[in-house]
Amino acid sequence: MIQLSNITKVFHTAGGVLTAVDNVSVHIEKGEIFAFIGFSGAGKSTLIRCINLLEKPDAGAVIVDNENLLELKKSELxxxxxxxxxxxxxxxxxxxxxxxKNISFPLEIAGVPKKQRHERVMQCLETVHLTDKIKDYPVKLSGGQKQRVAIARAIVNEPKILLCDEPTSALDPQTTETILSYLKRINEAFGITIVIVTHEMSVARTICHRVGVMERGCLIETITINGDTEVPQSEFGKILFSGGGGI
Amino acid sequence: MEKIYELMPQLITAFGQTFYMGFFTLTISAGLGIPLGTLLYLIRPGSMFEHRKIYWILDSLVNIIRSFPFLILMIAIIPFTRLIVGTSLGTNAVIVPLSISAIPDFARLIEQIMLDVNRGVIEMAESCGATTFQIVTKVLYREARSGIANTVTIISVLFVSYSTIAGVIGGGGIGDFAIRYGYYRYQPEVMFFTVILIIMLVQIIQTTGRIISTALDKRV
Incomplete structure (x- = not known):
């Protein structure tokens, strides 16, 4: 489904050269929920942005559905x-x-006719249980409700992949749980492959099938989550897993 | 009061000229200034289409025109004005320098307002596969719309003040009326009365602008 091969991304900053992502290769299966976990500055947000080329890697290949996105023309991308x-x-x-309007935005971008847009938006509003908020502006919503609107918007155009960049990091534990349950439901109901970036181990434990541990731009270990039996090999993985909750 | 009553027809004509000049000046300067401001935003260093050389040229041009005292600008571009409207005198001729002086003001203010638009929202639009044109029209202008309304208000008030100077080349208008009938003819009461009218006009512009801008702003 998603094949990242030898991805490297370098930033030239005032302070010098920073290798945000360093030769990372990973394969994410169709229908999988995969998390990149690590401390701030580990390069996970940069890496997830390479999947839709919001960040263009300096080296490597981004293959989605057997197609190297780096070889596409801008309009195709x-x-x-x-x-x-x-x-x-x-x-x-x-x-x-x-x-x-927020939820229908991606459909507007894609040029979907108005009538179909309305139908699709209503379906997605139901999925995230926010039909009563349809006419509200975001300022009136709580953090959790805003993220649910964002989820509805992200799935409105029936994507095959959902990228989540720290989706629960600004939310309290209860709201985090709600958001994760929506993500899980979306994964199961629509078979959408989900890639999550997080620094919270609890997030990874709750809904993920596999976790990639990142440190200083490198993917140091990939761990399959299957109850309590997973045994991290790397020192860093052990720190992450021993915490149990968040880090 | 009698003098003012006698001058009523001229005063009404002057008001008409002010609105005439205002309409064209604002339409032209917004029509060119807003796209220019958008372009400055898009190509400024660190932005989506960073282009340092062109940015430097446009940025300097904007600064230079903004630095010109209006009276000098108006006289300096007389040949250009003549080329565009066929004459260097009268109400139509005034619209040219007024627009030219307002375009860079518009551009600079619009550029600054766009900088306040959350970068995250732009990234979201990019992640949806939006083209640059879609990002500008559906994200930047939508999120910045109350600021754009404020800009139009500010430029309108500036216009009222600048249009007074335009009397020098026979532009007419309410400010010119105050100078000609009030100041030059030593009729302080006429000048006073006209200035009161101008204050009211500015108040109306400002209040209307604020109402529109507040109605457009859903962020608070």
Missing amino acids: LKRRQKVGMIFQHYNLLQNATVF
């Missing part, structure tokens, strides 16, 4: 992006648009 949903730590809702 934009088309592919329409089928990859994304949610963010700070929701990134349009402040001057209602909940309805």
